[in-house]
Amino acid sequence: MNFPIISALILLPTIGSLFLIFSKSNDQSNSTIKYVALFTSIVNFLLSIYLWFLFDETTSAFQFVEDREWLIGIVNYKVGVDGISILFVILTTFITPLCIISVNNSVKKRLRDFLIAILIMESFMIGVFCSLDLVIFYLFFEAGLIPMFLIIGIWGGPKRVYSAFKFFLYTLLGSVLMLVAIISIYWITGTTDVVKLYELGIDSKYQNLLWLAFFSSFAVKTPMWPVHTWLPDAHVEAPTAGSVLLAAILLKMAGYGFIRFSLGLFPIASDLFTPLIYALSLIAIIFTSLIALMQEDMKKLIAYSSVAHMGFVTLGIFTIQQQGIEGSIIQMISHGLVSAALFLCVGVVYDRMHSRLINTYGGIVSIIPKYSVLFMLFTLAALGLPGTSGFIGEFLILMGAFKDNFLVAVIASLGVILGAAYMLWLYKRVVFGKLVNNDLNKLTDLDKSEYFILISLALPTLFFGFYPEPLFNTIEVSVNDLIEMYNSNLINK
């Protein structure tokens, strides 16, 4: 038996959090607590990089698979990664340490509990991306609600209770139908093992309803229009680290779910419902971009931009073109980096000025130049400037869309323009212009840890913008085989 590397990835943060539970929480021990948490998450990151290093890019089969008896006779504990999921695992392990570093200024009370919640959250998120059994997937998918609910509710802003409830109940309502679908799949096919289900296929007469049940869950989580309203609330109220986790990783669970389950298990239904997804994605892209233009709260603006970006992702996935799906995955990774960075940028000024309103700021470029430069970089990455990872994703998605449906692609391209509009306008109002407020003179530029976080997010954004080859190499075979499987299922129906 080889070393169970995936289970280690899942369990390590939880084990780290156990250490924290048994430590005392006071001002002296806070830095120790932080180092323990940081150490755990960095070890996990290194472990995931090692996993990427060992990963065989020439096959689409699941690797590092562990298969243990769990619910005997019903569900096996089965985890593993393929080219699609491994990048999300690395994204998770990469973002978490940055979140932990960022708590310095934003979390004032009960630091220990906060770090425990973040680490447990990390375990669940890695579990979602690695699980190869529907029940295990559901387990991790839902379990993530608990820490996130607490993160928003305990450490959030003034309307935190409302937002936390909305987040929890929306997601739960979406997910329960998925549970019905999962159990139905068990009775229809006799297994919930994803690999076996790929081989067996699901009878086409059941596919539509099952697809809709999964869709109800993923649509809420993505979030797609019109069930996206929890996201701006949750983002605005969550503490910075919470927003980062939410935007960078939680939203990706649904995109990943669409690729892995909706396309993989229900190709016939996916084909049928593609127009629905196209329509909702286009509405999300155009409509939420317009809403984003009108926002006065920076976090809300970025939250709406996330909805629009995820609209591109769902659009790309359902083009069922090599470019479209690859573009979606890269867009998700890139959005994970960029939205995390943007939320951190907002967090930086919020910690100093305690305001997220755009009109509080203006003309800060000469006061905090380092910040302004990095903020600029991420603004441009968010609107998809060539040379940043955002461009690669959007470009490929549009390319895939053009292959599949010309009109859809044209409308989606409009979204790119709107994206540029709201991001640049945000940047202009916050950074340039006249100094609106004398308090702004007291702003201090990035401190060491903030600088470190933003730089470490900027490097991969630029690196993958110029050289996306490593990403493509990892996902190419898996995506290719997924599309082949999809098409062969459609022909055989």
Place this chain on the structure above:
Amino acid sequence: MINLSFIIPEIFISLSVMFLLILGVFKKNSFELIHNLSIIVLLITGIIVFNETLDIEKILLFNGSVVIDYLSSFMKIITLLAAFIVLAISKNYLDNFKISKIEYPILILSSVLGMMVMISSNDLIVFYMGLELQSLALYVLATFNRNNLKSSEAGLKYFVLSALSSGLLLYGCSLIYGFSGSTNFEIIASQLDSNEYALTFGIVFILVGLAFKISAVPFHMWAPDVYEGSPTTVTLFFTMVPKIAALTVFIRFLYVPFLELIDQWQMILVFLSIASMLFGAIAAIGQKNIKRLIAYSSIGHIGYALAGVASASNDGIQSSVIYLTIYIVMNLGFFSCLLMLRRNDNYYESIDDLSGLSKNHPILSFSLLVILFSLAGIPPLAGFFAKFYIFKAVIEQSMYFLAIVGLLSTVIAAFYYLRIIKIIYFDPEKEKYDQDHSPWLKFSLILSTLLILFYFISPSQLVEAVSRINFI
């Protein structure tokens, strides 16, 4: 000659009750002694059941009117364990209200005896006898804090309504006897004439009586008042132990004599289940008193357990038993927390008293967090698995409507559980509560929390344990 060795547990408990009663009458100030002896009696009985009858496949005694099988042994063990913990953690509470009288443990023992008779009953008369024995003891227990107006009201209410339901139940029994010629479950099964509509009436009346005992909607009216008024430890007993016995009778009564009439009773059970799940979830939202809230929550949970029974399959029956077992563990944990809300000899029962609990009592509030999320059915806690098994069984029978209503009501129910968590974790703190709890209370809280939290490590154990319960 009847082999009495199989009913040694019952005999042992009845002899102990008599002995303890006499001891209590003749020895002054003997509460402590009798309380401790009762705890030991329950433990010994549990061990006897475990050792003597757990391996038995099926044995009929007394002309087939008593049955010993795996279901009865399993349920008896749960009953005894639950009663054991209730007794163990109730001493301080009783002392505090100056109601530590010898009758308390003795009444609990005799109601447990009644439940054991119910669990083993294979005959309408035996079943009714057990039911009345446990009910009579419970009426007195509900009024046990007799100087408290609410407690007296609770007992009286329970008595009047319960007597009515017993009457209906007895009427049902007589109808069934009249139209099938026997009170024995197996003889009824062999002589069943499915065209006889009077039998359906009999089943309905008995189901009404039983639904009352487990407080399923629409026969739940008594539950919130009785739960609120009774002393907290008695409420804890109410929410767990009578339900075990009643659910066992539900299963045995429906699946042994009337399996063939499934079309007649399945709809009733589905209705009871849906109504309980929905009503329990919706009515709990507005509650301010924790005990009332838990009454509605237990109504909802019984709905899920009944959904398993309604599904008419071995999987369904097993899932109900699993559900009930996990529910009892969660309930035990929740009430242990409730009993810890004590400040200067006052017990607090309002939800607002939990406000900001997490600041001063991190361990207590973490346990509550785990228990509440588990009650709401969020993975990876034990409550999720309980619901998972139920829905698995329900969907197997293609009862999608029941499954979807059940899952939607979990979302509604999640709202009020979240509200409590919100009050504990997000709201401003209040004064500290006392920390000096009895070791039993701490033990039951920690044990139940750990069981709920780590159930996912080996979820198959419980499934294995109930896999021998087969009726179809």
